[in-house]
Amino acid sequence: MKSQDAIIWGLILKFGNLALVVMDTAFWQKSFATEVSATVPGYNIAAIAIFGIPWGLGTVIGLTARAIHNTPIFPTYPGEFSPSLVNAGLVMPYTIKALIGDKGIIAFFVLLFMALTSTVSSSMIAVSSILSFDLYKTYIDPKASDKRLMKVSHLAVVFHTIFITGISLALNYGGADMTWIGYFRPILSCPGIIPLGLTLAWSKQTRLAAIASPILGFLTGLSVWLATAKSMYGTINISTTEASFPALYGAIASFFSPALYSVIISLYKPDSFDWRRFLLIELAEAPKGDDSETSSPPSDDENETKANTGPNDSQSNGIVVSESPSENVFVNASSDPEKAKTINVGEKSTASISTESEIGNIDLDNVRHPFSEETLQELRRWYRIAWIFFVAVVLITFIAWPMPLYRDYIFTKSFFSGWTTVAIIWQFFAFFAVVLYPLYDGRHAIVKASRGVWRSVNGKFNRT
Known part of the structure; x- marks a missing residue:
């Protein structure tokens, strides 16, 4: 059971998976x-x-x-199942082909197609929203209309498609296999983890540090990776760069060096961010009215909600929205109306109070938190639960589980039977957790949506 290569691969995989979650914008958007x-x-x-x-x-x-790679049923028999085929990720399709045949391969490719399309779809949505809203509207055209942003979003999808296709073809023709990609991924994605964490937790990190430190971290990790491969093996190629030690050292450099760069750059030209600026809620497009032909009448639930909403409910979150024709938006600074900040919202203008000039005119000491105290307590409770679970998972998966097995030990038959049984049970648990439980948990929403679709379709048929 003792394997140094397995420990090194596990560390590289941990760096890569951490970056996969933290730096994946689709994860952030889903959580938000x-x-x-x-x-x-x-x-x-x-x-x-x-x-x-x-x-x-x-x-x-x-x-x-x-067990079966040297038997006649295996696709490569009588040839050798070479390490290059293993590194290319062909273990699973070849095994399925040997045991089930062509129907199994078809099912495997359907499964692979669904996984890839789901991943690429979420990636496209995340990248398009970042390029259109966070980049284009924030820095290029702050007054861009919804129609303009939609065009930019579509162009971003096309750009993202061409980019990932080009990268995939380049890696394929360059000879990169799945093992090489798995070793390179932490070096590429880890540099942004610590700067992102400092952006959210350290008010002294500057904009320049947040931008420059991931780039410098990637260059550092890349240099360490290639230099280690050159030093250990005398040359730099696909074989030497997919070795375990160069990849591990490169991942460590990519992960930790941005912390040093970020602190140095931030201290070189100090700045301080006031977290209270996040209390200023942004209001997106505020159209004056809806087209009567396209708008649907309010439902019974909406009428009941409006009936139960008092005139002061709009002020409970610290943001006061006037229902008068002038559509004034107030940032409720305090009970004193003279301390309130008023922004006029036109028919299709954007009411945003997060720009530099507008924030400078607002007294942040008097801005009330948009969440109630009960909501804040609930957020803090889930925050503690998340941290406790994180620490428990790290201790179990890093120490309690693998470390006792890192010794000169050969599985007994009973231990091996238990190992495989628990692995299979865990796999079925994953199936129930990912496939079946969401259907149960969202059963009410599914029923409500189905009823809405049925009413809409039935209404159209009745009108015709």
Whole structure:
């Protein structure tokens, strides 16, 4: 059971998976789009279920391939199942082909197609929203209309498609296999982790540090990776750069060096960010009215909500929105109206109070938090739960589980039976957690949406 290569690969994989989650904008957007009471349990369940994929599949498929690769049913027989084929990720399809045949391969490619399209789809949505809203509207055209932003978003999708296709073709023709990509991924994605954390937790980090430190960190990791490969093996090529030690040293340099760069750059030209600026809620497009032909009448639930909403409810979140024709938006600074900041909203103008000039005119000492105290306590509770779960998962997966097995020990038959049984059970748990439980948890929303679709379709048929 003792394997130094396995420990090194595990460390590289940990760096890569951490970067995969932290730096994946799709993860951030999904978490922002849901309530914290759903985000934290959902991510915690996924953190447990994810072990069923590499552990269960790796145990079953890997050992099966090991047992049958020299038999006539294996696709490469009588040839050798070479390391290059293993590094290319062909263990699973070849094993399925040997055991199930062509139908199994078809099912495998359907599964692979669904996984890839889901990943690429979420990536496209995340990248397009970042390029259109966070980049184009923030820095290029702050007054861009919705129609303009939609065009930019579509162009971003096209650009993203061409970019990832070009990168994939370049890696393929360059001879990069799945192992090389797995070793290179932490070097590429880890440099942004610590600067991102400092951006959210350290008010002294400057804009220049947040931008420059990930770039410098990547260059540092890349230099360490290539220099180590050159020093250890005398040359730099696909084989030497996908060795374990150069990749590990490169990942460590990419992960930790941005912390040093960020602190040095921030202290060179100090600045301080006032976190209270996040209390200023942004209001997006505020159209004056809806087209009567395209708007649907309010539902009974909406009428009941409006009936139960008092005139002072709009002020409970610290943002006062006037329902008068002038559509004035007030930042409720305090009970004193003279301390309130008023922004006029036109028919299609954007009411945003987060620009530098407008924030400078607002007394942040008097801005009230948009969340109630009960909501803040609930957020803090889930924050503590997330940290406790994070520490527990790290201790279990880094220490309690792998370290006792790192010794000169050969599995007994009973231990091996228990190992494989738990791996298979965990895989079925992952299936229930990812596929079946969301259907149960969202059963009310599914029923409500289905009823809405049925009413809409039925209404159209009745009108015709």
